[in-house]
Amino acid sequence: MLLAGQACLIVAFCCALYGIAASLYGAKAHRREFVASGRRAMYALAGATTIAFVTLELAFVRSDFDFATVASHSSTTTPLFYRLTAMWSSQEGSLLLWLFLLGGWSTLILYLTRHRLRVLAPYAQAVLLGFGAFFSGLLVFAETPFAKSPMPVAEGAGLNPLLRDPGMMIHPPMLYSGYTLFAIPFAFAVAALITRRLDAEWIRSTRPFTLAAWCALGFGIVLGARWSYHELDWGGYWMWDPVENASLMPWLTATAFLHSVMIQERRGMLRIWNVSLVLATGVLAILGTFLVRSGVLNSIHAFGASTLGVPFLLLIAAMIGGSIALVASRADSLRSENRIDSLLSREAIFLLNNLLLVALCFVVFWGTFFPLIAEAVTGVQRNIGPPVYEQFVVPLALLLVLATGIGPVIAWRRATASNLKRNLTKPALAGLAVCAVLIALGVTQSFTALLMFTLAAFVVAGVVQELFRGVRARRATSRESAPVALVSLVRRNRRRYGGYIVHVGIVTLFVGVAASSSFKHVQDVALRPGQSAKVGDYTFTYVKPTAQLHPAANGRLERIAFGAQLRVERNGKKTLLNTSKDYFPSQDGSLGPVSRFFDGETTTEVALKASLHNDVWAAVAPDIVKLRDRIEEGDKLFDKAADDLTPEQSEEFLALALRGLTGRYAENPPPARFRLEVNPMVTWIWLGGLIVLIGGIIAGWPSRRGATRTVKARYAARVGTEVRERVPV
Amino acid sequence: MDPSRKRTIRFVVALSAAVLLAGALAYTSFSASTEARQPSELAAAQPTPGKKYQLVGKVVPGYTQKGDTTYFSVRDRNGKASVPVTYSGSLPDPFRADREIVVDVVKQGNVYVGQKGSLVTKCPSKFTADKTNT
Numbered sequence: 001m002l003l004a005g006q007a008c009l010i011v012a013f014c015c016a017l018y019g020i021a022a023s024l025y026g027a028k029a030h031r032r033e034f035v036a037s038g039r040r041a042m043y044a045l046a047g048a049t050t051i052a053f054v055t056l057e058l059a060f061v062r063s064d065f066d067f068a069t070v071a072s073h074s075s076t077t078t079p080l081f082y083r084l085t086a087m088w089s090s091q092e093g094s095l096l097l098w099l100f101l102l103g104g105w106s107t108l109i110l111y112l113t114r115h116r117l118r119v120l121a122p123y124a125q126a127v128l129l130g131f132g133a134f135f136s137g138l139l140v141f142a143e144t145p146f147a148k149s150p151m152p153v154a155e156g157a158g159l160n161p162l163l164r165d166p167g168m169m170i171h172p173p174m175l176y177s178g179y180t181l182f183a184i185p186f187a188f189a190v191a192a193l194i195t196r197r198l199d200a201e202w203i204r205s206t207r208p209f210t211l212a213a214w215c216a217l218g219f220g221i222v223l224g225a226r227w228s229y230h231e232l233d234w235g236g237y238w239m240w241d242p243v244e245n246a247s248l249m250p251w252l253t254a255t256a257f258l259h260s261v262m263i264q265e266r267r268g269m270l271r272i273w274n275v276s277l278v279l280a281t282g283v284l285a286i287l288g289t290f291l292v293r294s295g296v297l298n299s300i301h302a303f304g305a306s307t308l309g310v311p312f313l314l315l316i317a318a319m320i321g322g323s324i325a326l327v328a329s330r331a332d333s334l335r336s337e338n339r340i341d342s343l344l345s346r347e348a349i350f351l352l353n354n355l356l357l358v359a360l361c362f363v364v365f366w367g368t369f370f371p372l373i374a375e376a377v378t379g380v381q382r383n384i385g386p387p388v389y390e391q392f393v394v395p396l397a398l399l400l401v402l403a404t405g406i407g408p409v410i411a412w413r414r415a416t417a418s419n420l421k422r423n424l425t426k427p428a429l430a431g432l433a434v435c436a437v438l439i440a441l442g443v444t445q446s447f448t449a450l451l452m453f454t455l456a457a458f459v460v461a462g463v464v465q466e467l468f469r470g471v472r473a474r475r476a477t478s479r480e481s482a483p484v485a486l487v488s489l490v491r492r493n494r495r496r497y498g499g500y501i502v503h504v505g506i507v508t509l510f511v512g513v514a515a516s517s518s519f520k521h522v523q524d525v526a527l528r529p530g531q532s533a534k535v536g537d538y539t540f541t542y543v544k545p546t547a548q549l550h551p552a553a554n555g556r557l558e559r560i561a562f563g564a565q566l567r568v569e570r571n572g573k574k575t576l577l578n579t580s581k582d583y584f585p586s587q588d589g590s591l592g593p594v595s596r597f598f599d600g601e602t603t604t605e606v607a608l609k610a611s612l613h614n615d616v617w618a619a620v621a622p623d624i625v626k627l628r629d630r631i632e633e634g635d636k637l638f639d640k641a642a643d644d645l646t647p648e649q650s651e652e653f654l655a656l657a658l659r660g661l662t663g664r665y666a667e668n669p670p671p672a673r674f675r676l677e678v679n680p681m682v683t684w685i686w687l688g689g690l691i692v693l694i695g696g697i698i699a700g701w702p703s704r705r706g707a708t709r710t711v712k713a714r715y716a717a718r719v720g721t722e723v724r725e726r727v728p729v
Numbered sequence: 730m731d732p733s734r735k736r737t738i739r740f741v742v743a744l745s746a747a748v749l750l751a752g753a754l755a756y757t758s759f760s761a762s763t764e765a766r767q768p769s770e771l772a773a774a775q776p777t778p779g780k781k782y783q784l785v786g787k788v789v790p791g792y793t794q795k796g797d798t799t800y801f802s803v804r805d806r807n808g809k810a811s812v813p814v815t816y817s818g819s820l821p822d823p824f825r826a827d828r829e830i831v832v833d834v835v836k837q838g839n840v841y842v843g844q845k846g847s848l849v850t851k852c853p854s855k856f857t858a859d860k861t862n863t
């Protein structure tokens with residue numbers, strides 16, 4: 001199996017090299033059969049990678065510790081669901097996931113465009129195969145996931161407990177899908193530049209993939225934030241870590257592109273800008289992968305020891321150098337057909353939106369790389385914290401929301417006073433009304449939050465107004481009921497109305513961020529059973545300690561949980577919540593048989609009661625110091641009796657000892673430390689993320705018009721082939 | 730107004746805004762940033778008491794806890810020089826001996842006092858053994 005997996009990777013690497021050569025030769029010599037062969041090389045790469053991927057997954061499922069990767073990232077006590085996800089917790093497994101997704105998405109785009117974009121396709125597939133060659137090369141020559149364990153392994157190290165979360169199944173594949181999908185518009189942009197076919201056709205053909213990448217990356221980012229919030233014991237969802245920032249940057253530039261591309265399609269403007277945004281997004285997607293694997297910056301997400309920094313740096317340098325050279329040499333073909341007529345126009349607002357998004361990206365980029373910039377300037381590495389980011393990101397985000405409210409309702413080319421009055425009066429009044437109500441309710445502690453709520457209401461009111469007008473117009477020409485008219489309206493112009501839904505999702509998310517960061521209540525306290533602490537309007541009471549042994553599916557002990565039951569009261573309403581700290585056994589052979597259960601990894605199981613209004617959040621840090629004497633005593637007893645006990649007896653007595661320890665903790669608990677939080681409207685962030693995803697799917701869903709275009713393209717291709725066959729060249 | 734003149738004015742205004750933003754960002758970053766130091770650098774540099782540093786390094790085995798406070802030493806990533814640190818508050822779940830941490834510290838006497846809530850431990854998803862150093 002090891003050999004088969006490795007062979008598949010070698011095949012994938014060879015296919016990539018062959019495909020690049022065939023595609024480029026085919027394009028140069030006008031030999032279509034070579035171009036088709038290059039395309040099939042991508043299919044073969046995807047097939048070989050899929051076999052390698054499945055082989056490694058099966059090894060994880062079977063706990064085949066002959067695979068060094070499996071031995072170091074899984075164990076027999078790791079639940080099956082998490083064994084399936086353990087692959088991408090390793091450097092080599094995550095690279096294989098990258099290649100697997102890249103192969104799959106590239107195959108799909110090349111298959112769908114096989115009858116279209118014939119001039120561009122060979123170069124685009126060469127670029128995609130270039131990425132394939134890079135990643136398969138890394139897997140073959142630097143980080144193979146099919147290395148054999150140096151010695152027989154009876155039990156693996158196990159998946160890190162912090163990663164035993166359902167998010168592990170979705171969050172990394174979503175992020176990687178985003179990154180790999182961004183390779184597609186990048187490849188077609190490069191091809192368009194090489195061939196000077198710089199009209200909007202390549203943009204239209206790759207748009208569903210750009211949108212899919214944007215949705216996947218955005219959803220992946222939100223999932224990561226959610227995971228951090230409910231799994232880690234710090235109660236936050238974003239900490240401006242370099243790796244988090246690295247995922248945000250391509251998302252921001254892609255958001256800018258998705259807006260500005262409308263101006264190119266409609267008015268033939270901003271060609272240099274659009275192509276630059278696509279190229280920058282592709283580079284930033286690879287930069288994210290580089291940051292995780294290079295160790296160049298101090299990130300809590302970075303791989304511990306990686307030697308992949310240099311190859312990634314070379315790839316990024318090639319991408320940046322090639323992109324700049326291509327754009328500079330094609331500047332004459334990238335000239336705009338038109339110019340902005342007025343600053344009061346949709347084009348101008350979209351451009352402002354683009355500038356704000358790029359400014360946001362620049363702030364994030366600057367903050368991420370500031371340690372290196374500071375070192376270059378002052379000779380000392382320096383870091384900036386969240387307050388610096390927030391000082392710049394908050395005003396830019398507020399302006400962005402304002403532009404989001406104006407952009408969709410203002411006229412193209414030049415807005416008149418009557419157009420502005422007609423489209424902006426009601427949304428502005430709605431925003432001001434919300435602001436007045438909030439001031440009356442006493443929500444005045446944070447000016448920026450108040451401004452965000454006001455602007456959010458302005459945006460939502462604008463979208464409602466557009467939908468209302470659209471439904472009214474439809475009903476005037478048909479006899480549809482309002483809900484049917486609404487659905488028909490959205491179906492007939494998915495891109496427009498999907499975009500509006502995305503806007504509603506984004507402002508919902510921003511409202512959640514503004515509320516939760518401005519009105520959060522936190523307390524770190526030590527409590528004995530029966531004692532209480534007040535956090536905001538809520539009273540938390542430590543009711544009783546909990547202690548439990550959790551066996552795995554194979555009967556062996558997976559973890560020990562020490563926790564607390566809390567009673568939360570507000571206005572006479574009571575809720576019981578449970579939080580615990582889970583202790584996973586260590587594989588360190590130098591530890592005693594009892595102490596190894598207390599000196600391994602720990603995870604906090606957060607108590608969370610979420611609602612649209614408030615999240616009540618609690619995490620416990622139990623004090624097990626008083627158990628230490630008993631644990632050491634147990635180690636000594638087991639050491640003394642080691643020769644007299646059979647393995648079965650040893651297991652039995654160990655279980656008894658651990659039961660005794662948990663019982664002792666529950667009967668006589670020391671004070672436990674708690675972090676107690678009341679976080680307003682955090683649920684709005686997750687809800688906003690979901691609305692954005694739904695809106696993105698609606699906007700990217702293939703329309704009937706698109707299908708017609710595909711049919712026409714197929715017909716044109718068939719006619720072209722027939723003509724070529726009949727007319728001798 | 731002449732359209733080309735109008736465009737020039739717009740361009741100058743946009744460029745000025747960009748330069749202003751970049752200047753403000755650079756100024757704020759340098760004035761609000763914290764020096765990142767490894768233990769050996771802190772030990773050699775005689776740090777100013779009361780000044781905040783970002784300490785980066787690995788936790789030395791043998792740390793102790795008393796109530797809310799943890800007493801530990803931090804050593805260089807690839808070296809043995811270490812400095813003593815006290816930290817009050819909850820520790821992140823992955824905090825362990827030999828794990829890499831980042832913590833904001835202030836020197837008080839001979840000890841570096843960690844700033845509450847500033848301690849982060851490297852993501853354990855990626856803590857496979859250091860192939861280059863072990």
